[in-house]
Amino acid sequence: MAFKYYAFSIFPTCIVLITALHYDYDSPVVSQLPDYAVRNVGKFQPRIVVGVIPRYHDMPFVVYIQSFGRFGQSDSCTGSIIASRYVLTAFHCLENAGENFHMTLEEIRKHMLVNVGSMYKKDGRPYKVLAYDPVKTRKGDVDMVILKMDGELKFPNGTVITPVVLGRWTPKKNVVLSIAGHGWHTANGRIQRPDRYITASAKVVSNETWEGNVGFRAIGVNEGPAKGDSGGPALKPVKGNYVQIGMIAEAGKLSINANDRYIVGVYVSIGPYCHLIQEKTNGSARCIRANN
Template sequence: MEKSYFLVPILLLCLFIEDVVSRRRHYRGKSSDVKKSYNKIVGGYNTTIQDVPYQVYLLLQMGTDYYQCGGSIISERYILTAAHCLTGITRIYIRAGSTLADSGGTQYNTSRYRQHPFYNPMNSDYDVGIINVPSGITLDGVNTRAVPLPKAGTKINNGTNVLVTGWGDTTENGQVSENLMGVQVPTVSNEECRRSYSTLTSRQFCAGVPEGGKDSCQGDSGGPAVETDTGTQLGIVSFGSGCARPGTPGVYTNVPKVRRWIKMNSGV
């Protein structure tokens, strides 16, 4: 599936983040990414921020263009997301504490972020980044709360159910969602996943159902994949071939495998 670029016109400097964040678009891919689709929620259900208070909406500015991604609160000052969401970005607008993408909650903005130095855009290896919010995010424990992270080296067993959330497309080549959505999918073995993605690395894992119909999609990139039993974030939405296709799971960054880098750069 070839990626499209969704552009918005330049905004006047006097417009505040409420106006900026209302102009939602997918994150981009590259024209050479014929099969790769930087991901959304398909086959899921409406949820609320109270159910996933660690989820944040990101609007990323590159020059005069804006792109959508997701992220997760890992502390008062740091958000976890995908490295590919941050490439070439000049400013990041954040909405935290809201079920809706275009209103509610609290808005923050920053230009401070880091991508993993080994991030490889060709195969999405080490697809992890952190965003620093110097002013701090107000964590009220109800609408905003940090998500627990696993210890480095934690094994992700096959068949582990993860909850993936975001405001991305609800069908392949579809429209982004205004309401926060979630979908639960089981992890699959890397051996099985390599039938669809031959370049899969040990810093990645896959999740999906054989019959398709449930997946993340465009606009969900960078969002969390959280183990349903423990509430621990095991993955970061990275990419997939199309969305929710049969026999084609979504690919996620394996958080335990990049845990030391997260700790070193965020203190979390």
């Protein structure tokens, strides 16, 4: 049965069905959903975007990005650590902040903070952004930007954070991916901002190209990306590791089929831009083949 699409966006948060085993600092090891993962927070039952609010920092490469205006305004996105001093996120996060705050991109860059090393938004180490480098091809601008931090990215205790592995892989239909983001969350009909990132699953339904971008569309049953999740990773488990093969580009839209609610998200693929990412990080971020 064809989906019936509605023309409005929703604003919950993204989440995952596959999480990593917990170690003291960072571990890319993937397993089935552990017993400690919780689906309820207090008295609230997640609704529109159901998923896991983790108790442990299972994806230490996920970061919280804030942009500030001149008069106290703020906006936020998600990103992933791809090398010791580099973070990948969505370029529209900078553009939207610039438009909303009436500031240039360079002014936004100077007013950005990236919190790393903690699953919680307000914890971890804050880093300033020294430079931003948009990903561009001959076909046009890609909704990706690489942020260079003002120091090596570390946990609060000084331990260096291991970057996410990047994958050169063309998403195949019906493959289920894990996604993560610091965005909005809906529980019992109320929009909330969780104090930590949330993870979810999304099944690839088609490959997409738009405005110079090469990517894919994926859906989740009652779960998916939302406002604030842009720039977050789409991950594929490969030989026990998380491999980032995509990036959240567009918050989910609601689709209804019978009694199920589907969250449809749009993602930019990593594979077509591996050479540019490697070039813009001076070779410190590289892709592996993720065919299996």
